[in-house]
Amino acid sequence: MNQQHLIQLGVPPGEATRRGLEFITRYILKGLDKARLASEVEAVVKAPAAFTHDALRGNFAQALLRSSRTIRESTAHWTQWGEGLEPEAVNQMARACQLPVAVAGALMPDAHVGYGLPIGGVLATDNAVIPYAVGVDIACRMKLTALDWPLRDLDRRRDRLVRAIEEETRFGVGASFKERRQHDVLDADWSVSPVTQTNRDRAWAQLGTSGSGNHFVEFGVLTLENELNGLAPGEYVALLSHSGSRGTGAAVCDRYSKLAMERHGDLPKEQKHLAWLGLDSSEGQEYWAAMELMGRYAAANHALIHQHIAEHLGAEVLLDVENHHNFAWKERHYVGGSEREVVVHRKGATPAHAGVLGVIPGSMATPGFVVRGKGGPNSLGSASHGAGRVMSRTKALETFEWEKVNRVLKERNVHLISAGLDEVPMVYKDIHQVMAAQSDLVEVLARFDPKLVKMAPSGERPED
Secondary structure, three states, rough: OHHHHHHHOOOOHHHHHHHHHHHHHHHHHHHOOHHHHHHHHHHHHOOOOOOOOOOOOHHHHHHHHHHOOOOOOOOOOOOOOOOOOOOHHHHHHHHHHHOOEEEEEEEEEEEOOHHHHHHEEOOOOOOEEEEHHHHOOOEEEEEEEEEOOOOOOOOOOOOHHHHHHHHHOOOOOOOOOOOOOOOHHHHHHHOHHHHHHHHHHHHHHHOOEOOOOOOOOEEEEEEEOOOOOOOEEEEEEEEEEOOHHOOOOOOHHHHHHHHHHHHHHOOHHHHHOOOOOOOOOOHHHHHHHHHHHHHHHHHHHHHHHHHHHHHHHOEEEEEEEEEOEEEEEEEEEEEOOOEEEEEEEEEOOEOOOOOOEEEEEEEEOEEEEEEEOOOOHHHEEEEEOOOOOOOOOHHHHHHHHHHHHHHHHHOOOEEEEOOOOHHOOEOOHHHHHHHHOOOOOOOEEEEEEEEEEEEHHHHHOOOO
């Protein structure tokens, strides 16, 4: 019996699940009948007041009495991929599935703690959108481009590749272009929300930039075992980028998450970041329109980065693969035995519907993968968005030194242009284990090995 089993029995996420796991451990260590364990737990959950003075069960019972009970009788069903996930990330997923508007959920194997919904959390809701379940960086996404650049020139002409990245995008909080980029996304209707209307000029200045945090632009080797969209098997130089909707997307999230929290001020404090907006409300419609515009804007950022770098190199594009992983979609899914339209939030999760292509990165020194979705119904057609962090940024800065990190990068033939210690390879899970844990959700089509990596320099506030 694990944390998720306790939650399914109605144990509130948090202190109560921790005390429940302690009770289970002590029960087993005492050599008591394991066959009776589930019924023993259920008895305490149903009548905790009867066990408050019990030497073995008392702490668990008292925690149940202190804990906030669920805000609905039965939680929406959700499924977890991967083992050993952060307990609080599991708790966050469970709390999300307690919402009155929640209808189904899934937790990906790269999951870790976020605001409201965990990173790697997938949540389907009924006619409602949750700004923090989309994320602060709306429409954060991946784009991979295979180029006809000679493979041997990854090392021989490295300086040329470095210049292409340095000159054709910008990194850091507030990064922008003095000579602004052009894209037809600027011709869209930016008056759909007061936030987008106010921030259009800022968005234009930041068009084609990459930001900070875990955002990157890198060259590497793409290895195809089989033909993919007309590209023959073999090894290719490829460009991979990761970024989102920059300052304007963050401003959209800030406004509408605050509005949602005002509308649902009665939510328990553990769930305040899960406040929602009904799609039949003016605020919900505004947010949805702004979110979709930010999706177009984030895609335009990547399109310009890849276009300008390819032109800088005089290279031809052979293949493009891209996807969002911080977004919400109106989709049809089977829930409770019948098909219905739901709003699927993927916060740090990759769309993986049957036949859909996507990109799942590792770290600056571990491979990423081009994948094809298998359409897993319990995952709501989703997969992980990367390897997932194993430690906080603060802990990373306290733990690592560049001397040791540089040895690892050298061993793996990775040239780092710039990055912070909070993004080194050791702060991430083993990408191979993550991919193995979701082999039922995606098929691996190609492997990308980073060789030349650019991220925001040390000291920049993360925007991911």
